[in-house]
Amino acid sequence: MATQHSRSAARIMMAPAVILLLGWMLVPLAMTLLFSFKQYLPLRGGDLGWVGFENYVRFVSSSAFWPSVQATLVIVGGVLAITICFGVLLAMLLDQPFWGQGIVRILVIAPFFVMPTVSALVWKNMFMDPVNGLFAHLWKFFGADPVVWLSEAPLFSIVLIVSWQWLPFATLILLTAIQSLDSEQLEASEMDGAPPLKRFWFIILPHLSRAITVVLLIQTIFLLSIFAEIFVTTQGSFGTRTLTYLIFQRVLESQNVGLGSAGGVYAIILANIVAIFLMRIVGKNLDA
Amino acid sequence: MGRITLDKVVKRFGDVEVIPPLDLTIEDGEFTVFVGPSGCGKSTLLRLIAGLEDVTDGQIRIDGNDATDIPPAKRGLAMVFQSYALYPHMSVRKNIAFPMRMAGIPEDEQKRRIDAAAKALNLTDYLERRPGQLSGGQRQRVAIGRAIVREPAAFLFDEPLSNLDAALRVGMRMEISELHAKLKTTMIYVTHDQVEAMTMADKIVVLRAGYVEQVGSPLELYRAPRNVFVAGFIGSPKMNLIDGAEAAKHDCKTIGVRPEHIAISDSDGQWTGRVGVSEHLGSDTFFHIHDTGLAETITVRADGEVGFRHGDTVYLTPREDSIHRFDEQGLRIA
Numbered sequence: 001m002a003t004q005h006s007r008s009a010a011r012i013m014m015a016p017a018v019i020l021l022l023g024w025m026l027v028p029l030a031m032t033l034l035f036s037f038k039q040y041l042p043l044r045g046g047d048l049g050w051v052g053f054e055n056y057v058r059f060v061s062s063s064a065f066w067p068s069v070q071a072t073l074v075i076v077g078g079v080l081a082i083t084i085c086f087g088v089l090l091a092m093l094l095d096q097p098f099w100g101q102g103i104v105r106i107l108v109i110a111p112f113f114v115m116p117t118v119s120a121l122v123w124k125n126m127f128m129d130p131v132n133g134l135f136a137h138l139w140k141f142f143g144a145d146p147v148v149w150l151s152e153a154p155l156f157s158i159v160l161i162v163s164w165q166w167l168p169f170a171t172l173i174l175l176t177a178i179q180s181l182d183s184e185q186l187e188a189s190e191m192d193g194a195p196p197l198k199r200f201w202f203i204i205l206p207h208l209s210r211a212i213t214v215v216l217l218i219q220t221i222f223l224l225s226i227f228a229e230i231f232v233t234t235q236g237s238f239g240t241r242t243l244t245y246l247i248f249q250r251v252l253e254s255q256n257v258g259l260g261s262a263g264g265v266y267a268i269i270l271a272n273i274v275a276i277f278l279m280r281i282v283g284k285n286l287d288a
Numbered sequence: 289m290g291r292i293t294l295d296k297v298v299k300r301f302g303d304v305e306v307i308p309p310l311d312l313t314i315e316d317g318e319f320t321v322f323v324g325p326s327g328c329g330k331s332t333l334l335r336l337i338a339g340l341e342d343v344t345d346g347q348i349r350i351d352g353n354d355a356t357d358i359p360p361a362k363r364g365l366a367m368v369f370q371s372y373a374l375y376p377h378m379s380v381r382k383n384i385a386f387p388m389r390m391a392g393i394p395e396d397e398q399k400r401r402i403d404a405a406a407k408a409l410n411l412t413d414y415l416e417r418r419p420g421q422l423s424g425g426q427r428q429r430v431a432i433g434r435a436i437v438r439e440p441a442a443f444l445f446d447e448p449l450s451n452l453d454a455a456l457r458v459g460m461r462m463e464i465s466e467l468h469a470k471l472k473t474t475m476i477y478v479t480h481d482q483v484e485a486m487t488m489a490d491k492i493v494v495l496r497a498g499y500v501e502q503v504g505s506p507l508e509l510y511r512a513p514r515n516v517f518v519a520g521f522i523g524s525p526k527m528n529l530i531d532g533a534e535a536a537k538h539d540c541k542t543i544g545v546r547p548e549h550i551a552i553s554d555s556d557g558q559w560t561g562r563v564g565v566s567e568h569l570g571s572d573t574f575f576h577i578h579d580t581g582l583a584e585t586i587t588v589r590a591d592g593e594v595g596f597r598h599g600d601t602v603y604l605t606p607r608e609d610s611i612h613r614f615d616e617q618g619l620r621i622a
Contacts, residue, residue: 182371182373184369184370184371184373185373185374187340187360187369187373188367188369188373188375188434189375189386190340190359190360190361191338191340191360191361191365191366191367191387192361192386192387192390192434192438193361193362193387193390193391194361194386198390202375202386206377206378207376207377209377
């Protein structure tokens, strides 16, 4: 991009993509903002005019709001904890040389390619079904009563399903990070008298800290908006109604577009707070 | 104390024998340099001594005790790596403290040793910095500091200067020699640079393909190389090796004459040739002489003021008492 000419050429060539992306983002955002200040009930009279901040107040003061925030946090936190802990372990395992490494790595990544709806259905029907599920058979084999996963431990079940989907992503990023660790550092620490656990704690884990932050950031943003897994399993019952799901219910089940849009604006603000917060951590990490 | 003995040590990677049975003794307090071309097994040998590689066969003894199966940390050796291997997320102080922390040495003793090491290595002002904020030479010193505080029986250096620029390398070479003079601890130093070997070593071990070609002091190796390989490897520029009729005159297969033992003249001499490239270093000038009928080029060292031009015809005279003679097997004839 040295000359004036090539710079303006670059701008022109990038313009279609930028305009498309902006339109794709700005139009829905503007419409959400617009509807959030309106009483808009498509099946019960349509556009009933401006109501100011009433939708915002109603959304927060509804009895479903705080439980949904709590459910969101539990799911996001649970998935993050599981994927990062197991991701680090799996990454270290896959970093070891063993026979069939290439195939095993592809297999480990496979769950990430399965669509959320499909994977949730597979889990629901093949693993967690209290009659025919694999877990039920396992429980019965040991003489225990099968667990009705989705009603007895609904949040845990959803965390499990979502973790299964996101573990490959975490593993992949952490694996590449672990591969970039200078082996001389490990040898130096070995000579310095650090046993394997201390080598992990003092050398490997600090080396991974940046990758872990990146996983944390990206996953949080995606996990805040999980929907399919809840939709095909519990439909938001048994305390699994997340903020995203609550908004969906407000708009489509209660047919209250205005109220849902206000919730959507809250979700945007929440996601941005998380993003800014995490960007700062990553930024700080990148400086060091 | 740090007397290291290798007894018929063998290292194989699969079917490849990297180190054939090798015997070597490194005396306490000695500065020993392993030198050889790349791939000669010198780094492997060092890693065997450090315990980072397992010995396939044979025995390593440190101060008379069998150390073959002792883990690296328990051998009482400290190593300085080529990449320095500093821990990037720890400050210099924590880097230096790390081995002591692992050994459970009390805090105040740690502090005392860190301060002593930092003072000796001119690191006092940098103790709170991260390795990433230091220059190459400073990082090198931190790596050495981390080794010193362990008060090891011997230091192992794995090509520690190869990542530094030329000027810094000379400086660090002196610092390491100075350190050895002060600590009087055994040091084993691996390098492919024969200048480093010559300038620093008490004892040089020349390796080729895992075999020890010669062991001796720098001057012994310079004066009496045991074979053609050592003759060509030690000394800079390389010794001129001449085969054929000229060698036959001396009743041998090959004769070797160092560039500094050949006189160059524009009027008369034993051999005739044409000047090719000349390298002017100021103090010395190296002439590469072609068309002598002896070897492809003959390198000659002359005084810095001698000025022959490209293409000039010159006459060369080797110093008779400095001609090295080698037999069919390439071994030295006394």
